[in-house]
Amino acid sequence: VKPEELLYAKTHEWVHVDRAAGEKIATIGISHFAVEALTDLVYIELPEVGRQIKAGESFGEVESVKAVSDLYSPVSGEIVNINGSLTLQLDQLHDDPYGAGWIVKIKISDESALKSLLDYKAYQKQCAEEGH
């Protein structure tokens, strides 16, 4: 997926919604900007498959040498898949944040949260303001 085609949460998670299968499945990761800001990642905590989650809730955490950061779900629904390979190859988060570095897939139960997400342009603007 191209970063230009994704939606973004203010907390730096990206969302790609796949509607092809009749269900609405959101793939979620964290942006290149977020990975660059965190640096020196050492650990990721992933949720259990099957867990119900509400938009804005934490579904995991990513730990760097310096600090730990929560991962917030941009959508509500059921966690249907997790990228378990990240626990062994955390570099994927850095090397391919929009591809192999995806984190979870959520079956969306309520689409309303999508409306509050940022498009690429708005997200770029937010990142520019945050600088680093």
Added chain:
Amino acid sequence: MTSLLAQTPIHSWHAAHGGRMVDFAGWSMPVQYASIVAEHNATRAAVGLFDVSHMGRIRITGPESEAFLNRLVTRRVARMKTGQIRYALMTNDEGGILDDVLVYHLHDARGTDYHLLVVNASNRLKIWEWLQAHHEGADVELSDVTLDTAMIAVQGPLALQIVRPLVNLDPATLRYYFGGEATITGAPGLVSRTGYTGEDGCELILPAEAALACWEKLAAAAEPLGGKAAGLGARDTLRLEAAMPLYGHELNEEINPYQAGLAFAVDLENRSFPGRDALVVARDDRSLLRRLGWELAGKRVPREGYAVFAGGRQVGHVTSGTFSPTLGKPIAIGYVEPALAARGGDFFIDIRGSHEPARSVELPFYRRPQEKEHRP
């Protein structure tokens, strides 16, 4: 807000080289450039350059400078050799730690003795006021030279090699914790065999206006050797592996030196300094929390403030924790009940609700391979 922060003479270099600037004790300082781990590893393997100009530097001159300092710090600093540097503490009347400091005994070009006190940035004003309050008519002159000077720590196995061409005092001729006046890239300064990383190396103090050019020369010399400029993030992981306490974390005014494992920095016999009588009692007090270090087998990192458990109850807390780049595992320092600190062994640290096993280990976590000192 940023404009209110003090800037070191090397600030523009940090900003131009990707330094992520943060507020540290009122100074705009680089926490890292690209990667804390890369900067950490470069320091252990080659050389790291640290701008530590934010550290407070107070010059004490006059015939009574030695006597004046000797009655304010926990460790005897009278009759130090010329060029000798001593780690010491300043304590309040209750024996709580006001700051940990370095006392330099120096002499200037005319052969006149003087002292330099290097203090933590966060405590600079407090210590300045403490010195003023305990002046008691001593024949000394105090001057805070922090803003007139810069301080650069060059640390790692190749540190002396890159400093040597820039100074007229070969740091390899200095013993550990010794220093002296020198010409540094043409400017009058001070070279010392000191540091805060657990590596060999030296620290340079030089006039503010000469600092940037000196830094650039060091950076140019370091780069082809695999060395790097390193920020406060790497300084923290390096000092933590070396189990060196950090003020505001392991040390504060509620902690006495014995609790902190700093008995070596306290001389009580035939001495008088603020807190001395309280420390006579504290030395034998077996009721207070004691410092301890842990390694963890997992990947989750204990952070400051996390609770430490043993036998199903909380017995202490973490004051510093990180993922050790050298050891490849999480490490932490904290305080626990004295009986458990003495016993050591297995503990649990509450990492955001999950009790992770943590085994106490002898400090430091990391000790550099003992190399023969390079002598000319």
